[in-house]
Amino acid sequence: MASPGKEKPEVVFDHGVPVLAPGHSYGSVTDKISAIVLTRGTRRGWWIGLAISLFFLMLFNLSAGYLLAKGVGIWGIKIPVAWGFAIVNFVWWIGIGHAGTLISAFLLLMRQRWRTSINRFAEAMTIFAVICAAQFPLFHMGRPWLFYWLIPYPDTMGTWPQFRSPLVWDVFAVSTYATVSVLFWFVGLIPDLATLRDRARHWFAKRAYGVLAMGWRGSAMHWKRYEMASLLLAGLATPLVVSVHTVVSFDFTIAIVPGWHSTIFPPYFVAGAIYSGFAMVLTLAIPLRHYYHLEDFVTSRHLDNMAKMLLATGLIVAYGYMMETFMAFYGGNQYDKFMMLNRMTGPYAPVYWALIACNIAIPLTLLWSARIRRNVKALFVLSLIVQTGMWLERFIIVVTSLHRDFVPSAWGMYYPTKWDLAFFTGTIGLFFTLFYLFIRYLPMISIFEMRELVHKTEEATV
């Protein structure tokens, strides 16, 4: 593996560093990416990874089954903390998805070419993260088979969802998000599916990719329509980067609980979502480029750029913490002040300080250094730290705000049970199972967009 820390001389600005290593042709790009799916066969590492993921997926099935049999009482939720792991994990997963949409839609509109090699698997990550996120509110309802009651339709019972509840806004926000993300991903896949159809040897693969490619022949008319569709979808998806987590933040802020009711929440939740999302992209990209030898495509420039995104969004998150703390003391509201002191010194103080360490103290100091940003191992570790930190943040917001609110007689503690943990790790299994299937059966890097990049790179290096 190339050592990205050394391969690059000091440059004035990183626009000179290619987003694709030089020396690639249209053919070599297509060969290299499609071979992972078509010709290289299934590798042992993949089987082992899938097996571990499947184990956790089974754990998910088990804990979901037991939950349906017994009810949500098997979780640690009770009054006053009626929203425990379920909402923590929901927010965590949905946040992770945001980076995928940001990379594929927003960076497309911003004409950032470096997004090309990471957008495909980042979009896949988005869809899988949304699937995992959806499990929590669904099962938290206790009767998931009645979830459709949340959808407004004129039923015989004459009931409507409570439109003033942000939880209903959530249903619209998340389902729109899921729909647009799947559409965007699939439309982007069509030209590549056609490439796979043309290259596949096995009759079944030919048929399967052929059906999915929907008759793509690569004519000028097809490309014209394709470009138009992807631009429109990008335009549709970009507001979703902001709107989904804004609505998620309304779940909290619309209530008047100290620690939830804070006006900074919408932008700070969005920044936090992108923060954790880019961390997840790094967590996935770094092993992928290593094991599938994709260093030419996912270059140190990509890692550096993503690390910078981490730094920028992390600073906004830090700004959110700062404003919350400052206003709690500036405003002079005794409940706000107590909430903040309780976070820092109360029973969950170790969680709070771990969160500060993981989200602020460690990454936001180290990421200023260009050396760290180009050090693959350091980045991988940092990406895990940030994801832990963002999970802890949601835990702190949800639990510490509820467990001691206004009246001391109503205070209580929240402890997750083993079923909480099983359900959560189970969704991680679900996520990685889907991801392993994705990297085996679909091109994880957009082939045709890389071919466009070949052209650009040749121009730049001549």
Place this chain on the structure above:
Amino acid sequence: MNGNDSEFGRIQQRFAIAGAAALLLCLAGAFFQPAQFFRSYLLSFVFWTGIGIGCMAILMLHHLVGGNWGFGIRRCLEAAAGNFPLMAVLFLPVLIGLLKFDLYSWSDWKAADHPYLNKPFFIVRSAIYFAAWITLAHFLEKWSVEQDRTADPALTSRLQNLSGPGLLIYGLTVTYMSVDWVMSLEPEWFSTIYGMIFMVTEAVAAMAFVTVMVMLLADRPPLAGFVTPLLLNDYGNLLFTFTMLWAYLSFSQYLIIWSGNLQDEIPWYMVRANGGWAWVALFLLIFHFFVPFLLLLSRFMKRKIRVLGAIALGLVLVSFVDLFWLLTPAFEKAGPQFHWMDWVAALGIGCLWLAGFVSRLKSRPLMPLHDPRCEVVLEHGA
């Protein structure tokens, strides 16, 4: 230096005279209505300082991320950011208002009552803000000028390295500045998103201001060859983004406070969304969001320099109304009085500010000549 010396010199002189005259008029007004003078003065002072701050932020953003768009407006941004020493001098009346005329209702609080809102700490903080802005603007300007002279590409990375931490300092100072100078006029009210709203308000005003300047300067070399419809499209998109961001943050704050309906928070909106202020709020909703949003969606509008310039000019004015709506209800609870000093003070400080702006603009070429990224742009014909 850029061949416009005498013309710009004349303009500068006129602005200086007009500014001095308007401020003298206000001073006469201060004699009769001191309280009103300080309110009007504060509004105008915060507005024009805000344009400078916004310009500096956009300048640092461009140093950090690059892109064609920044080179056309770099000189205007630098010239605007260079006005902080002038604004530091013009801050003195605000201090007099604080110390002698109870401009801030908390001015008799002691440090023991409120460790944050008290006179000594306020003055120290304001000094820190100006020191930070003056220092940042100084180096941003100095190194850019040096590059014009020496064509040293290393200066670009030096500017880049300054801009990262610079933006951090900007975020912190603007946030606390907005709390100190404006939010604390109603010391019982607070909102955690306020600093961010302020940053965006300033960014809208700053971006609109430099777009107007591009319209005025576009015929002169070397800008003449550089300003293309595509570049204007970028400016239009930036304005579009900032107005959307403004609407997003403002709406978030409104929805959260409205739905919470808490005694601590809701009075702020009770004043601003009722009585005469409701009309100002409606005006802002239409002209700070819907109209620019719809106009800037169209490529046609963004690519015609006169049209885009007109939209931008409108946005500069609407930004002033926005600040008026944020700040003045602290004093005029029943509704806006549109006192003559509000406008004359804005004109006075504005003309002095513009005189400083023009004086810096005239002394240098209208575009950075030797930024390596810019040369690439010119070679490839944008």
